[in-house]
Amino acid sequence: MKASTRRRLVQGVLYAVFILVVLVVVLLADWDTIGSYFFNLEVAAETFPEIVVIAARNTILYTAIAFVGGLFLGLLLALMKLSPVLPYRWFATAYIELFRGLPALLVIFGFAFAIPIAFQWRPPGGSAGAGLMALIVVAAAYIAETIRAGIEAVPKGQVEAARSLGMNPAWTMVSVVLPQAFRIITPPLTNELVILIKDTSLLFIAGMALGERELTVFARDSVTSQANATPLVVAALMYLAITLPLTQLVAKLERHNKRGR
Structure with missing residues (x-):
């Protein structure tokens, strides 16, 4: 049997099984x-x-806060990991490995309950604030690695050219390296934003007031009150309405970057 015939036969069997x-x-x-x-x-x-x-408004708001906070903290961690100062590199590496290795749900639980009890500390914003701080901490670990990879992907010749023009290392990083790095990492950063949208559903562990509920908590409460699972389907459709445009944007940015290269 010819290879092409065998391939068509296998495809036909797979189609038949699916149907x-x-x-x-x-x-x-x-x-x-x-x-x-x-x-x-x-x-x-x-x-x-x-x-x-x-619910949808809070989901978008929590995502925006966690992403912006994670972006700033992640940028700082990425620069620390690339720093020639050894203690900075150690700290950034330990932070990134720790919070990339821990489940986000466990980190949220720690910020909402364990840390306030241990240090007699009330987080700003109450339970929702504690959950958001945990999301920022976790997101920063992933974003830091993404930014570090973007910085290292910038051609070394760009840095050498800037230094030859008399720019100091800090200004070279700000004006030459970081703009190019962020252009490179825009698609993975957008993916991180999509992940954060879904991770806001973990905030239920911290406890939410009625006006603070995001989509998952709102749907869960509605299912309990209505004794019907339809609110879960509506919440799923709302998540898709938010995330699908972003995933399409990621695909478009990736195609644009490929054409640019």
Whole structure:
């Protein structure tokens, strides 16, 4: 049998298996129960407008705060890791490895409960503030590595040219290296933003007041009060409405960077 014939045969079998699985799911599923429990339009209507003006708004707000805070802290950590001063490199490396290795949920729990108890400290913003601080700390570890990689990807000739013009190292970093590094790392930074949008769902562990609820907590509370899972589907659609444009932006930026290279 020719290789091309064998390849077409394998593809045909895979298509047939996929179609068979879809047919089995369609025929065995209880669509009446699924429709009434997950896609109840009356229950979905009752989540509006609060799911937009409170839950979605808070999700976007928490994401923006965590991303901006993580970006500034991550930039500082990246510069420390590239510093010729050994203690700075040690500290930045230890921080990055620690918070990249810990689950974000555990870090949020620590900031919301363990640290306040241990140090008799009340975080600004209460439980939501503690959760946001934890997200900033975790996001900074990942963003720091992304920025470091971007800085190291800038051609060394750019630095040498700037230094030959009399620029000092700090000004060379600010005016020459960082603008090019951020252009390189824009797609992965946007991916980090998308991850943060989903990570805001972990803030439930810290406890939320009614006006502080984000999409997941709002949907969970609505499911409890309505005894119906439709709010979860609505929340999922809201997440997709926020994240899909960003993922498309990432793809567009990656294509743009490839054309630029």
